[in-house]
Amino acid sequence: MAVARGEFSSKLGFILAASGSAVGLGNIWGFPTQAASNGGGAFLLVYLLLAFCLAFPALMAELVIGRHAKSNAVNALRLISTNRLSYHAGSITGYVGIITASLILCFYALVAGWMLSYFLAPLAELAGLQDISDWLTEFGLYRNILFMLIFMTLTVAIISRGVQEGIEKWSARLMPVLLVLLLLLIVYVLTLDGAMDGVKAYLIPDLSRITDLQLIISALGQAFFSLSLGVGTMLIYGSYISQKENLFHLGRIVTFVDIGIAVMAGLLILPAMYVAQNNGVVIFDAAGKLISEDTLIFTVLPALFDTMGDIGIIISFAFFVLMSIAALTSSISMLEVPVAYVVENHAVDRTRAAQGIGLVIALISTVIAFNFADLFSLTVHATTRFSQPLLGFVLCIFAGWLWHRNKVLAEIKEGYAEVEQSLFWKIWPPYIRYICPLSILAVFVQLAFYNL
Numbered sequence: 001m002a003v004a005r006g007e008f009s010s011k012l013g014f015i016l017a018a019s020g021s022a023v024g025l026g027n028i029w030g031f032p033t034q035a036a037s038n039g040g041g042a043f044l045l046v047y048l049l050l051a052f053c054l055a056f057p058a059l060m061a062e063l064v065i066g067r068h069a070k071s072n073a074v075n076a077l078r079l080i081s082t083n084r085l086s087y088h089a090g091s092i093t094g095y096v097g098i099i100t101a102s103l104i105l106c107f108y109a110l111v112a113g114w115m116l117s118y119f120l121a122p123l124a125e126l127a128g129l130q131d132i133s134d135w136l137t138e139f140g141l142y143r144n145i146l147f148m149l150i151f152m153t154l155t156v157a158i159i160s161r162g163v164q165e166g167i168e169k170w171s172a173r174l175m176p177v178l179l180v181l182l183l184l185l186i187v188y189v190l191t192l193d194g195a196m197d198g199v200k201a202y203l204i205p206d207l208s209r210i211t212d213l214q215l216i217i218s219a220l221g222q223a224f225f226s227l228s229l230g231v232g233t234m235l236i237y238g239s240y241i242s243q244k245e246n247l248f249h250l251g252r253i254v255t256f257v258d259i260g261i262a263v264m265a266g267l268l269i270l271p272a273m274y275v276a277q278n279n280g281v282v283i284f285d286a287a288g289k290l291i292s293e294d295t296l297i298f299t300v301l302p303a304l305f306d307t308m309g310d311i312g313i314i315i316s317f318a319f320f321v322l323m324s325i326a327a328l329t330s331s332i333s334m335l336e337v338p339v340a341y342v343v344e345n346h347a348v349d350r351t352r353a354a355q356g357i358g359l360v361i362a363l364i365s366t367v368i369a370f371n372f373a374d375l376f377s378l379t380v381h382a383t384t385r386f387s388q389p390l391l392g393f394v395l396c397i398f399a400g401w402l403w404h405r406n407k408v409l410a411e412i413k414e415g416y417a418e419v420e421q422s423l424f425w426k427i428w429p430p431y432i433r434y435i436c437p438l439s440i441l442a443v444f445v446q447l448a449f450y451n452l
C-alpha cells in the first residue's frame with residue numbers, strides 16, 4: 001500500500017476536476033430533459049432546493065471522509081468504522097461503489113460515443129462525405145461500438161497520467177472551453193423566434209406542481225447523479241485535496257458550478273426545443289407530453305440546427321463538442337474509482353490498472369451494445385436509480401453516525417480553523433445524521449415500490 005499518492009496541485013485544480021466530474025451528460029442532457037418533462041419552472045425550483053439542501057451536505061460528507069482517509073472508498077470507510085460489523089459494511093459499500101462507478105461508465109461511454117460521432121458528422125458533411133455523415137448519425141451497432149472504444153481510449157489515456165498530469169490538467173483545459181461554448185450557444189438560441197416561450201416555460205414555475213411526488217423524486221435523483229455522489233468519486237477526489245484547503249469553501253464552489261451549468265443548460269435546451277417547434281418539429285404529443293425523451297437531443301436538436309442553414313453546421317459541431325467534453329471530464333472521474341482502488345490496495349501500476357479496467361469496461365459496454373434493448377436501460381436504472389441512492393444513504397450513515405463527531409470536526413478544521421462558529425457547522429451535522437439519510441431512503445423506497 002506504500003504507493004506515492006497524487007494530490008491536486010492547487011485549489012483551482014481541484015475545483016476544475018471536481019466540477020468536471022459533476023458536470024456531465026447528467027447536467028447538459030439529463031437536467032433539461034427532466035425539467036422539460038416535469039413542468040419546467042416547477043422542476044427547476046425543487047431541483048435548486050434539493051441540490052443545495054440535500055446534495056451539497058452529502059457532497060461535503062464524501063469530501064471530508066476522503067480527505068481524512070487519504071485513500072479510496074474501501075479503505076476510507078474501513079478506517080472510520082468502529083466495529084467489525086461497520087468494518088465489513090464499509091468494505092462492501094466501497095466495493096459496490098467501485099462496481100457501480102464502473103457500470104455507470106459502461107453505459108456512459110456508449111452515450112458519450114454518440115456525442116463524438118455527432119460532432120464528427122457535420123465535419124463529414126462539410127467535406128462533402130454525405131454517406132459517412134449519414135452513417136455517423138444512424139444508431140448502427142458498429143458505429144456505437146467504434147465510438148465507445150474511441151471514447152474509452154481517451155478516458156484511459158487521461159487516467160493513466162495520474163492526478164496532476166491527467167485529471168487536473170485536462171479538466172483545467174476542457175472546463176473553460178465548455179463554459180464559453182455553452183454561453184455562446186445560449187446567446188445564439190435566445191435570438192431565435194420561439195425561444196422566449198421556452199424561457200417562460202423554464203423560468204415561470206407552475207406552483208401547483210411543486211408538491212408532485214414524482215417531480216420531487218426525479219429532482220432529488222438528478223441532484224445526486226449530477227454531483228457524482230454515492231459511488232466514491234467525490235470521496236476519492238477529496239482524498240487528493242491538501243490539508244491546508246478549506247473543504248467547505250471548495251465543496252460550495254463545486255456545487256455552485258454544477259448547479260449553475262445545469263441551470264444554464266436548461267436555458268439552452270428548453271428555448272431550443274420551442275424554437276424547433278416553431279420551425280415545425282413535433283416535440284410534444286397531443287397530450288402535451290415530451291416525445292422520445294431519451295433521444296430528444298439526437299432528433300430535435302439536429303433538426304433545429306438543420307433549419308439554421310450553414311451556421312447550423314457550426315452550431316451542431318459546437319454543441320456536440322461541448323457534450324463530448326462534458327462527458328470526458330466525468331468519465332475520467334468514474335474510471336478513477338476502480339483504478340485508485342487497484343493501485344492503492346493491490347500495488348498495480350497506474351497505467352496498467354487504467355488499461356486493464358478500461359478494457360473490461362469496454363467489453364461490458366460492447367455486450368450492452370449488442371443487447372441494447374435488453375441491457376441499456378437496465379444498466380442505467382440499476383446504477384442510477386437503485387445503487388447510487390442506496391450508497392449515498394450508507395455514506396451519510398458513516399459520516400453522521402459511525403464517525404465520531406469530534407474527529408469530523410477536527411478534519412474540517414484543517415484549512416478552516418473557525419468552522420465551529422460557522423452556520424455550516426450548526427446545520428450540517430444534524431443534516432447528515434437525519435435529513436439526508438431519511439430523504440434518500442424515502443427516494444429509494446419510492447423507487448423500489450414504483451419502478452421495479
Ligand code: PHE
Binds near residue numbers: 233333334
Ligand atoms: N455527474 C455526472 C454527470 O452529471 C455523472 C457521474 C455520476 C459522474 C457518478 C461520476 C460518478 O453526468
